Amino acid sequence: MRHKISNNKLSRKSSSRKALLRGLVTDTIKHGKIKTTKAKAKEAKPILEKLITIGKSKDHNSIRKVSEFIFEKSVVKQLFDEISTKYSDKQGGYSRIVSLGQRKGDNADLVILELID
Numbered sequence: 001m002r003h004k005i006s007n008n009k010l011s012r013k014s015s016s017r018k019a020l021l022r023g024l025v026t027d028t029i030k031h032g033k034i035k036t037t038k039a040k041a042k043e044a045k046p047i048l049e050k051l052i053t054i055g056k057s058k059d060h061n062s063i064r065k066v067s068e069f070i071f072e073k074s075v076v077k078q079l080f081d082e083i084s085t086k087y088s089d090k091q092g093g094y095s096r097i098v099s100l101g102q103r104k105g106d107n108a109d110l111v112i113l114e115l116i117d
Contacts, residue, residue, distance in 0.1 A: 007043065008039055008042070008043055010039060010040060010043065020040070021040075021043060021044050021047055022069060022070070022071070024036060024040060024041075024044040024113070025044055025047050025048050025051065025069070025070065026070050026071075026072055026075050028044070028048055028095070028113055028114070028115065029048070029051075029070070029075050029078060029079055029083065029115075030072075030074075030075050030078065032114060032115050033112050033113065033114030033115065034112070034113050034114075035100070035110060035111075035112050036110070036111065036113060037103075037108050037109060037110060037111070038097070038099070038108075038109035038110070038111045039109075041097050041111045041113040042097070044113060045095055045097060045113060047069070048094070048095050048113075049092060049093075049094055049095060051066055051069060051070070051079065052079070052083060052084065052087060052094045052095075053092070054066055055079045055080050055083065055084035056084045056087065056088060058080055058084065063076065063080065066079060066080075083115070093116065094115060094116060095113060095114060095115050095116060096113075096114060096116055097111045097112070097113055098111060098112045098114065099111050100112060
């Protein structure tokens with residue numbers, strides 16, 4: 001029975017899925033927006049929101065928590081210096097998903113996952 005299990009498996013093993021989500025979140029923080037499928041964006045958005053919320057408290061423990069998920073030190077520094085100060089007065093809703101339509105080859109729903117300015 002699936003009691004309170006809400007994550008989408010994305011047709012991957014757990015290690016591959018975690019690496020995929022880690023890459024999506026890292027690239028979203030680095031570039032500000034990414035183009036991906038709807039299912040992947042819906043899984044990456046809550047993780048991105050939680051990391052930005054953790055980044056708002058700039059203590060040593062929060063840096064460790066974020067560094068466990070994001071391996072690139074430059075992206076962690078960007079999260080704590082630029083992004084967390086930009087959203088310091090906001091209580092959530094740091095990102096959005098914008099629909100683009102279907103991909104031509106396999107008819108998958110394409111979206112843009114972006115940080116709100």
